[in-house]
Amino acid sequence: MFKHILRSLAGGPVTESAPPASDAALAELGGRLGAAAQRRLGRSLAIREVDAGSCNGCELELHALSNPLYDLERFGIRFVASPRHADVLLVTGPVTKNMAEALRRSWDATPDPKWLVACGACAVDGGVFAGSYACVGPVEAVLPVDLRIPGCPPRPAEILAGLLALLETSAAPVSGRAG
Amino acid sequence: MAEERSLRQVLERIGAPVADHRPWPRHTVDRAGWLSLAGMLRERPDWGLLGLWGEPDRVHAALRDEGDGEAGGAVAVVSLPCPDGRFPSLSAARPAAIRLERAAHDLFGLVAEGLEDTRPWLDHGRWEVARPLAAEPGPGQPPRPYPFLTSEGEGLHQIPVGPVHAGIIEPGHFRFTANGETVVRLEERLGYVHKGIEGLMRGRPAGEAARLAARISGDSTVAHSLAFARAVEAALDVEIPERAVWLRALMAELERLANHLGDIGAICNDAAFAFLLAELGRLREAVLRAADACFGHRLMMDRVVPGGVRQDLAPGGVETLRALVAELRRRVPPLVAVYDGKTSLQDRTVGTGIVGPELARRFGAGGHVGRASGRGLDARRSPGYPPYHRLEFQVPVLTEGDVNARVWIRIREVEQSLSLVEQILDRMPGPPQGLDGSAPVPLAALPDGRGGEGMALVESFRGEILTWVRVAPDGTVDRCHVRDPSWFQWPLLEAAIEGNIVADFPLCNKSFNCSYSGHDL
Numbered sequence: 001m002f003k004h005i006l007r008s009l010a011g012g013p014v015t016e017s018a019p020p021a022s023d024a025a026l027a028e029l030g031g032r033l034g035a036a037a038q039r040r041l042g043r044s045l046a047i048r049e050v051d052a053g054s055c056n057g058c059e060l061e062l063h064a065l066s067n068p069l070y071d072l073e074r075f076g077i078r079f080v081a082s083p084r085h086a087d088v089l090l091v092t093g094p095v096t097k098n099m100a101e102a103l104r105r106s107w108d109a110t111p112d113p114k115w116l117v118a119c120g121a122c123a124v125d126g127g128v129f130a131g132s133y134a135c136v137g138p139v140e141a142v143l144p145v146d147l148r149i150p151g152c153p154p155r156p157a158e159i160l161a162g163l164l165a166l167l168e169t170s171a172a173p174v175s176g177r178a179g
Numbered sequence: 180m181a182e183e184r185s186l187r188q189v190l191e192r193i194g195a196p197v198a199d200h201r202p203w204p205r206h207t208v209d210r211a212g213w214l215s216l217a218g219m220l221r222e223r224p225d226w227g228l229l230g231l232w233g234e235p236d237r238v239h240a241a242l243r244d245e246g247d248g249e250a251g252g253a254v255a256v257v258s259l260p261c262p263d264g265r266f267p268s269l270s271a272a273r274p275a276a277i278r279l280e281r282a283a284h285d286l287f288g289l290v291a292e293g294l295e296d297t298r299p300w301l302d303h304g305r306w307e308v309a310r311p312l313a314a315e316p317g318p319g320q321p322p323r324p325y326p327f328l329t330s331e332g333e334g335l336h337q338i339p340v341g342p343v344h345a346g347i348i349e350p351g352h353f354r355f356t357a358n359g360e361t362v363v364r365l366e367e368r369l370g371y372v373h374k375g376i377e378g379l380m381r382g383r384p385a386g387e388a389a390r391l392a393a394r395i396s397g398d399s400t401v402a403h404s405l406a407f408a409r410a411v412e413a414a415l416d417v418e419i420p421e422r423a424v425w426l427r428a429l430m431a432e433l434e435r436l437a438n439h440l441g442d443i444g445a446i447c448n449d450a451a452f453a454f455l456l457a458e459l460g461r462l463r464e465a466v467l468r469a470a471d472a473c474f475g476h477r478l479m480m481d482r483v484v485p486g487g488v489r490q491d492l493a494p495g496g497v498e499t500l501r502a503l504v505a506e507l508r509r510r511v512p513p514l515v516a517v518y519d520g521k522t523s524l525q526d527r528t529v530g531t532g533i534v535g536p537e538l539a540r541r542f543g544a545g546g547h548v549g550r551a552s553g554r555g556l557d558a559r560r561s562p563g564y565p566p567y568h569r570l571e572f573q574v575p576v577l578t579e580g581d582v583n584a585r586v587w588i589r590i591r592e593v594e595q596s597l598s599l600v601e602q603i604l605d606r607m608p609g610p611p612q613g614l615d616g617s618a619p620v621p622l623a624a625l626p627d628g629r630g631g632e633g634m635a636l637v638e639s640f641r642g643e644i645l646t647w648v649r650v651a652p653d654g655t656v657d658r659c660h661v662r663d664p665s666w667f668q669w670p671l672l673e674a675a676i677e678g679n680i681v682a683d684f685p686l687c688n689k690s691f692n693c694s695y696s697g698h699d700l
């Protein structure tokens with residue numbers, strides 16, 4: 001058994017090179033965010049993910065970001081266990097009515113400066129669940145959104161490109177903003 | 180003698196058959212018939228509950244005579260009209276019905292007489308309507324306190340967890356009552372991700388509703404799409420192209436492989452053994468990339484649709500998948516040896532989170548949860564559906580019922596799926612040839628102007644999915660009910676954790692890996 005572990009350790013990293021930041025995500029950010037956050041955050045980004053009603057497809061691809069091929073942490077981006085540790089709240093799902101309050105509370109618990117990312121088609125516009133009696137709708141119906149990452153679900157590379165864009169071009173101070 | 184009768188014989192005696200319900204019969208019974216059936220369920224442990232669902236004016240239960248040797252599984256649906264909105268509860272005979280009956284009340288306002296637990300289940304008092312799927316929905320009810328079950332005694336304390344958890348995970352609430360580190364009771368509260376899917380499906384063309392079916396639970400998107408497609412095809416009596424049958428099975432086995440590989444790694448990670456998560460995460464990624472290369476989507480979402488498949492295997496797909504199988508055959512066994520040989524890991528998984536065979540049977544659990552606790556049912560084999568009747572595979576069964584057994588069931592299923600993918604690649608018919616020499620996608624058109632009722636049982640990586648659908652003559656979905664395997668597995672997690680320590684909960688939970696979205700719908 002140890003032979004196998006040793007072989008894996010000696011085999012060198014399998015991580016692939018980072019994808020380029022997506023143009024669409026960059027353009028979206030340009031209008032919304034300044035360029036000051038790099039100083040504020042010191043090139044590290046702590047993300048608290050909140051599933052506000054997704055089908056779990058987005059979660060699968062967010063998990064994939066941590067596998068050795070994408071290895072999100074090498075960019076200084078990491079998923080944290082509490083909104084109190086987070087710079088970014090990354091939200092998936094069409095925000096069910098049963099989750100809206102938990103989502104608001106998670107946002108309130110996130111310290112400034114903070115950004116909100118809507119990840120996946122449902123979070124962006126409600127997706128196939130738009131119009132349901134049980135769903136509020138897109139994340140922006142509940143909270144102000146700084147970045148939208150489309151896709152059903154977005155591929156890991158697309159999520160990564162969006163997050164890199166947020167990191168590299170962000171951001172304006174959030175305090176005092178509506179919401 | 181009632182004991183000598185099969186389920187079908189009983190239903191034929193007490194109920195009237197309903198026309199146009201395929202492939203299994205549906206019988207309408209009166210109240211006396213329903214009551215006598217409820218009484219018989221107590222004496223017939225071999226009659227399993229497959230599902231229970233409502234409509235505005237009636238309730239349906241799907242049952243399976245597990246003792247009936249008939250090929251096709253001896254499945255039947257029984258329906259009770261309830262004009263006064265009440266029906267006798269089946270929960271005393273089949274505890275798996277409890278949450279289904281609570282859900283039928285929340286969605287349709289149907290009252291299950293005799294149901295002990297009448298707390299709302301999906302309705303958290305946040306909707307603007309009450310009974311949203313009833314003939315006449317009412318105004319929404321404000322949120323009320325949810326009385327959790329109590330455990331009283333010296334030194335007991337409660338630990339509330341969720342709905343937002345510490346990891347990247349779906350939302351749900353767990354209420355632990357513990358004595359020190361030892362859990363004496365766990366109670367789940369679900370429904371947070373209820374999206375109203377059955378309501379959204381109503382009135383939509385079957386092809387459009389398939390997009391909703393594909394998003395009932397993202398990790399089982401192929402299996403849920405397949406169950407919906409097969410139910411619609413049964414309702415409309417449609418034959419699909421032969422190649423589509425094989426492509427569907429190919430996608431389903433790839434989905435099973437990806438999920439089992441990911442979950443085995445994640446279970447080990449929850450026992451603080453991250454090496455296997457990293458290694459198996461790579462292999463899961465290899466499966467997803469192969470799926471992307473072959474079908475244009477990593478999870479193969481929206482590829483299986485009523486009538487066939489929306490996308491044929493991409494050029495070079497056969498070679499891609501043969502290379503994938505070869506890689507997994509090479510890389511998985513050494514990792515299994517690591518799992519098997521690491522005593523600190525075994526120390527966490529062996530004897531942890533035990534579900535006894537009797538409890539698994541009472542709740543009708545399927546998939547790796549049922550198979551690790553002695554239940555060998557697999558919808559691919561019984562009632563079975565093509566092309567599996569032409570494929571060779573084994574259904575692994577263990578009886579220990581612990582985390583380790585659930586890991587081993589998944590390992591064995593990975594081996595079976597690798598063999599199945601190879602068999603499918605060997606035997607799958609080639610692309611169809613159009614008259615002009617082109618190769619059309621294997622997708623049959625659905626007939627116009629014909630309705631009907633259909634049901635399907637499909638084996639997802641998690642277990643058996645039941646989908647029941649009534650298609651209106653205009654081709655729209657009149658009513659669709661989907662019962663994810665999680666419905667019958669979540670209650671067993673509550674039992675599995677009892678007497679274990681709080682720190683073992685993630686391990687138990689991950690070894691089940693029940694779907695929140697699939698359950699809440």
